[in-house]
Amino acid sequence: MTERLKLENQLCHRFYTLSNAFTRAYRPLLKALDITYPQYVTLMALWETSGVTVASLVQKTMIDGGAMSLILKKLEAKGFITIEKDHTDKRVKHVHLTSFGNTAKVKAGDIPVQMLCKLDGLSKEEASQLATLIDKLHGCFMPIEDE
Numbered sequence: 558m559t560e561r562l563k564l565e566n567q568l569c570h571r572f573y574t575l576s577n578a579f580t581r582a583y584r585p586l587l588k589a590l591d592i593t594y595p596q597y598v599t600l601m602a603l604w605e606t607s608g609v610t611v612a613s614l615v616q617k618t619m620i621d622g623g624a625m626s627l628i629l630k631k632l633e634a635k636g637f638i639t640i641e642k643d644h645t646d647k648r649v650k651h652v653h654l655t656s657f658g659n660t661a662k663v664k665a666g667d668i669p670v671q672m673l674c675k676l677d678g679l680s681k682e683e684a685s686q687l688a689t690l691i692d693k694l695h696g697c698f699m700p701i702e703d704e
Contacts, residue, residue, distance in 0.1 A: 582675055586668045590661055591635065595620060597665070599628050600637060600654075604662045607654040611640075614652060637661060 564570055583594045592600065602617045603609070609617075615625050629652060632638045637658035643649035676684060 582672065583668075586671055590664055592632075592637075592661075593628075595624065595628050596632055596637075597668075599625070599632065600658065600661065600665070603638065603652060603654050603658065607658075608651055610643075611650045611652060632658075 560566060580594050583597065587594065587597055590597075598618050598620065599614060602614055611622075611625060611629065614620075614629075615622050618625070620628065629638065629640060633640055636655055639653050639655055641651050641653065643651060679687070
């Protein structure tokens with residue numbers, strides 16, 4: 558077996574297992590809100606700016622459009638958001654937080670701190686470097702857009 562086919566030499570597998578570990582770590586923290594991690598990501602984007610289009614949410618969160626549609630349906634059913642068609646273009650939909658969705662922001666306020674505590678093995682500098690490297694790596698996989 559060649560070295561490059563060994564599982565221990567696969568960078569992608571490390572990301573896969575880390576992604577699963579993060580999802581498991583978030584699960585108990587999100588249970589109080591009765592949401593999944595992708596729903597949490599969507600809500601975080603909406604807490605920054607409510608009333609955005611579905612397309613802008615897809616762009617901001619980098620969640621696939623089909624998956625985003627399902628996430629939004631569930632968030633709407635749970636009372637976090639409302640979805641309205643644009644008055645001029647019925648194909649465009651705007652997503653608004655409800656008062657319940659805004660209240661959830663307060664409940665979720667401590668989640669990032671709780672997650673940061675799990676990373677106590679990293680210094681602030683290491684965490685910053687890691688974020689920079691992940692962003693750089695992500696850029697390798699993003700399609701080049703026409704200007």
